[in-house]
Amino acid sequence: MNWLAAFAHQVRFDARRARWWLIGSAVAVLAVALVSSTPSFTLPPLVPFDALSWVAIVLGAAIVVLQDTPARPDGFLVGKPVAASVRFASALALALAGLLGPAAAWAWLRLVTFDVPLGAATAVTAAAAGRATLMVLPVMTMAAFAESLGGLLGRGLAVLVAAGFASAYLAWDGPPLSQEAWRAGTVATSAMLAVCLLYAYRRRWPRGIGSALAMLATLGLVTISLRRPRDVTAADAAPAPRGLSLVIDSLAVGLESRDATDPVSRLGGVPFRLWVRVEGAPPGAIVEVDAVHLALERADGTTVVPRLLEANGLYGGEVVGAFRWKGIAPPAMARTSLTVIMRDTAAALAVQDHVLGRPGGRLVRGTLSANLRVLRPRILTRQFGEPGQWRAPGERIAVRPAEDTSGASLVLDRREITGWVARPIATLDLASLPDQPGFVDLDNTFAWAESADGREAVWLTSVDRRRDVSLLPGLDVLFQRRTLTPHASSGLAARDPWFTGARLHVRRWERGGTMRVTADVSRIVSRIVSRIASQAQETTSR
Amino acid sequence: MNPDPTPAVAVRGLTVRFGRVRALDDVTLSVPTGAFFALLGPNGAGKSTLLRCLVGAIPVAPGTVSLLGHDVARLPLSVRQRLSYVAEGQRLPHDLTVRHLERYLAPLYPSWDAAVSARLLERFGVPSARRTGAMSRGQRMLVALWSALAARPALLLLDEPFTGLDVAVKDRLVDGLLETLAEGGLSVLACTHDVAEVELLADWLGVLRDGRVMHAAPLERLREEAAARLGGSPVTLKALYLDLTKAPSGAETQGAA
Numbered sequence: 001m002n003w004l005a006a007f008a009h010q011v012r013f014d015a016r017r018a019r020w021w022l023i024g025s026a027v028a029v030l031a032v033a034l035v036s037s038t039p040s041f042t043l044p045p046l047v048p049f050d051a052l053s054w055v056a057i058v059l060g061a062a063i064v065v066l067q068d069t070p071a072r073p074d075g076f077l078v079g080k081p082v083a084a085s086v087r088f089a090s091a092l093a094l095a096l097a098g099l100l101g102p103a104a105a106w107a108w109l110r111l112v113t114f115d116v117p118l119g120a121a122t123a124v125t126a127a128a129a130g131r132a133t134l135m136v137l138p139v140m141t142m143a144a145f146a147e148s149l150g151g152l153l154g155r156g157l158a159v160l161v162a163a164g165f166a167s168a169y170l171a172w173d174g175p176p177l178s179q180e181a182w183r184a185g186t187v188a189t190s191a192m193l194a195v196c197l198l199y200a201y202r203r204r205w206p207r208g209i210g211s212a213l214a215m216l217a218t219l220g221l222v223t224i225s226l227r228r229p230r231d232v233t234a235a236d237a238a239p240a241p242r243g244l245s246l247v248i249d250s251l252a253v254g255l256e257s258r259d260a261t262d263p264v265s266r267l268g269g270v271p272f273r274l275w276v277r278v279e280g281a282p283p284g285a286i287v288e289v290d291a292v293h294l295a296l297e298r299a300d301g302t303t304v305v306p307r308l309l310e311a312n313g314l315y316g317g318e319v320v321g322a323f324r325w326k327g328i329a330p331p332a333m334a335r336t337s338l339t340v341i342m343r344d345t346a347a348a349l350a351v352q353d354h355v356l357g358r359p360g361g362r363l364v365r366g367t368l369s370a371n372l373r374v375l376r377p378r379i380l381t382r383q384f385g386e387p388g389q390w391r392a393p394g395e396r397i398a399v400r401p402a403e404d405t406s407g408a409s410l411v412l413d414r415r416e417i418t419g420w421v422a423r424p425i426a427t428l429d430l431a432s433l434p435d436q437p438g439f440v441d442l443d444n445t446f447a448w449a450e451s452a453d454g455r456e457a458v459w460l461t462s463v464d465r466r467r468d469v470s471l472l473p474g475l476d477v478l479f480q481r482r483t484l485t486p487h488a489s490s491g492l493a494a495r496d497p498w499f500t501g502a503r504l505h506v507r508r509w510e511r512g513g514t515m516r517v518t519a520d521v522s523r524i525v526s527r528i529v530s531r532i533a534s535q536a537q538e539t540t541s542r
Numbered sequence: 543m544n545p546d547p548t549p550a551v552a553v554r555g556l557t558v559r560f561g562r563v564r565a566l567d568d569v570t571l572s573v574p575t576g577a578f579f580a581l582l583g584p585n586g587a588g589k590s591t592l593l594r595c596l597v598g599a600i601p602v603a604p605g606t607v608s609l610l611g612h613d614v615a616r617l618p619l620s621v622r623q624r625l626s627y628v629a630e631g632q633r634l635p636h637d638l639t640v641r642h643l644e645r646y647l648a649p650l651y652p653s654w655d656a657a658v659s660a661r662l663l664e665r666f667g668v669p670s671a672r673r674t675g676a677m678s679r680g681q682r683m684l685v686a687l688w689s690a691l692a693a694r695p696a697l698l699l700l701d702e703p704f705t706g707l708d709v710a711v712k713d714r715l716v717d718g719l720l721e722t723l724a725e726g727g728l729s730v731l732a733c734t735h736d737v738a739e740v741e742l743l744a745d746w747l748g749v750l751r752d753g754r755v756m757h758a759a760p761l762e763r764l765r766e767e768a769a770a771r772l773g774g775s776p777v778t779l780k781a782l783y784l785d786l787t788k789a790p791s792g793a794e795t796q797g798a799a
Binding site: 001009012013016017020073074075076078079080081082083 | 590594597599600619622623625626627629630631632633634635637638642646647649650651699
C-alpha cells in the first residue's frame with residue numbers, strides 16, 4: 001500500500017471506531033447552531049462556527065489523539081505496520097470531519113442563503129476551515145507528544161497548550177458570545193467539570209474519554225469566560241465574504257468653496273469628490289466602509305498619501321486616512337454609493353508640478369482601498385405590553401414611555417411631511433441589546449412601531465447624535481408619532497390606547513463579514529489632473 | 543534446527559532510565575532465529591521496558607537494538623510487516639468485532655493468512671461477531687494473540703501473555719502458539735512470570751533482574767547446568783528459575799547464539 005492507500009485504509013478504520021463520537025459531535029455542533037438561530041426568516045449568526053465549535057474543534061482533535069496514540073505501550077496500533085504520519089493524518093482528518101465539517105457546512109449554507117455567491121461562500125468556508133486546520137495541527141501534535149510523556153504533567157501541558165491556542169484565537173478577533181450561548185456554555189461546562197471532579201473525589205477517575213471530558217470542561221470554561229458578552233466594538237469583525245468590490249463611479253473637482261483659513265487651501269490643495277459604490281453586497285445588507293486610504297503614485301515612483309478630511313458628513317476635521325460610512329443596499333439593487341470628499345494637498349502639488357512641466361511631478365497611478373463590513377439585517381419584533389410595563393428586564397428590546405412628553409421637540413424635514421407634526425410616544429432603550437453581536441443603526445429608519453391594526457406606523461425620527469449610536473448601544477431613542485394634528489401637541493400618554501396591541505420592530509444589523517477591497521483610481525487621477533490643469537490654464541488666460 | 547546466523551533480536555548495551563531509576567542497565571541479549579525465548583524475571587526487572595524498546599515505544603539510547611537484522615529506530619515497513627507485538631493488557635478497539643479487525647489488519651500484512659486466521663479463531667473459540675468490548679479479558683487476549691499470529695510474523699513479541707488468564711484460556715493460548723511454532727519460521731520473545739506455560743514452549747531462557755540480564759542460554763543447557771549443581775536430578779523450570787535468580791550477579795551465561 002502506498003501512503004494514500006494506507007491513509008484511506010486508516011481513515012476507514014478510525015471512522016468506524018469513532019463513528020458514535022463523530023455523529024455525536026456533528027449533532028452537537030449543529031444543535032448549537034440551531035439553538036442560536038432566530039425564529040425569524042433570517043439565518044442565525046456565525047457564532048457557533050466562530051466560537052463554540054472552534055473550541056470543540058481544538059479539543060476534539062486533542063481527544064482523538066489522546067484516545068489511542070501510537071505512543072501508548074498497550075495501544076492497539078503499537079507495533080502495527082502503519083506509518084505514524086498516516087495515523088496522525090487520519091486522526092486529524094476525522095477530527096476535522098467530525099467537528100469542523102458540520103460547522104463549515106452550516107456556515108456555507110448560511111452564506112449561500114445570505115445570497116453570497118456559491119464560489120464566494122465556498123472560498124470563505126474553505127479559508128476558515130484551512131485556518132482552523134492550521135490551529136488544530138499544533139495542538140494535536142502537542143497532545144500526541146504529551147501523551148508519550150504520560151501522566152498528569154503531560155496532559156496538563158496539552159491542556160495549557162490547547163487553552164493557549166484557543167485563547168489566542170479568541171482574543172484575536174473573535175466576537176463575544178451571545179448572552180444565551182454564554183450562559184448555556186458556562187452551565188454546561190461547569191456541570192461537566194463538576195461531574196469529572198465528583199468522579200475524581202470518589203476515586204473513580206475515568207480514563208480515556210473521562211480525562212478528555214475533564215479537559216474539555218476546563219478549557220471550555222476558560223474560553224467561554226473569555227467570550228463573555230461585551231459591548232460591540234468596531235473590531236468585532238468576522239471573516240469576510242468575498243465578492244465585494246469597490247467601484248469608482250464619478251468625480252467632481254472643486255465643489256467646495258475655498259476657505260482662506262483652510263490650511264489645505266493655503267497649501268494649494270484642491271478638493272474633489274469621488275462617488276464610489278460597493279457592488280456584490282447581499283440584498284438588504286448594510287455595507288460599512290471603514291479605514292479608507294488613498295495612495296497616489298508619481299512618475300518617479302514615490303507614493304503620496306493625501307488627506308481624507310471629510311466623508312459623508314459623519315466625520316469632519318483632521319481625520320487622516322480613515323472614515324466610516326454606512327448606507328443601505330436595497331434588496332433589488334444590491335449596490336449603493338459612497339461619497340468621498342477629499343482635499344488633497346499632495347495631488348494639488350503634483351498637479352502644479354504637472355502644469356509647470358516639472359519632471360517627475362505627474363501622477364501616474366492611484367489606489368483607493370477600504371475595509372468593507374457587511375452587516376445583515378434581522379428584524380426583532382416585540383408586542384407592546386400593558387402601558388407602563390413596557391420595560392421588560394432581560395428582553396432584547398425594552399420600551400418605555402417617552403420621558404419628554406412636551407412634544408414638538410424634533411426638527412422635521414418639512415419638505416417631506418408638511419402638515420405633519422410629531423409626538424414623542426416611546427423611548428427605545430437599547431441598553432439590553434448588546435447581548436448579541438450587532439447594533440441598531442439609527443442613521444436610517446430601521447426601527448418602527450405599528451398599531452395593532454397595522455394601519456398606523458410610527459418611525460424612529462430622533463437620534464442623539466452626541467454619540468456614535470451605531471456602535472455604542474444603550475442610547476435612548478425617541479419614537480415620534482406623525483399625525484395630522486395642526487398643532488404640535490404633547491406626546492402620547494403612557495396609557496394611550498394607541499399602544500394596546502401595538503408592536504415595535506427593530507431591524508438589527510449583525511455582522512456578516514469584513515473584507516478589504518481596493519479600487520484603481522488611476523483614471524480618476526488622470527481626470528483630476530487634466531481638469532485642474534485646464535482650470536489653471538483658464539485662470540492664467542484670464 | 544539450523545538457525546539463521548542473523549539473530550531475530552539483537553540488543554547491545556541498552557540502558558533506559560526513568561529519572562533516577564535505571565530500568566535497563568547495559569542489557570545485551572540475542573534471540574536466535576526460530577527460537578522461543580522466554581525472558582523471566584521478578585516484577586520490576588525491566589521486562590516490559592525491554593519489549594517497549596523493541597517496538598519503538600521507548601527511545602533506544604544509549605545502546606542498539608536490531609530486529610530481524612534492522613535497526614529498530616529505522617525499521618522499514620517491510621520489516622514491520624513481519625513483526626507482531628502483544629502487550630500486557632493489550633487494548634483492543636472495544637466497539638469493533640473480530641471481523642472488523644480482520645478487515646483492517648489483513649491489508650496491512652502481506653503475509654496475512656486467512657486460513658490460519660480462521661483456524662486460530664476456531665481453536666481459540668472466540669466469537670468473531672462479538673464486539674471486543676463485550677469480551678472477557680481472556681477472550682481479548684486470545685483475540686490479541688490471534689491478530690498477532692494470523693499475520694504470520696517472523697518475530698513475535700509477547701509481554702505477559704498469560705497473566706490473569708484462567709487455565710482453559712492459557713491452554714488455548716499455548717496450543718495456538720505450539721501449532722504456529724510447529725509450522726516454523728517464527729521467533730518468539732516472551733516476557734512472563736508463568737513458568738508452567740514457558741516450560742511447554744520455550745527452548746531458550748533468559749533471566750532479567752534489576753534491569754540486567756543475568757542469564758541467557760538454551761533451556762536444556764541451563765537445565766543440565768542446574769542439574770549438575772543440584773545433584774544430578776531432573777530440574778523443573780520453576781526450580782531452575784528459582785536457582786538462577788538466587789545466583790549471584792555476574793554469573794551470566796549468554797548462550798552460544
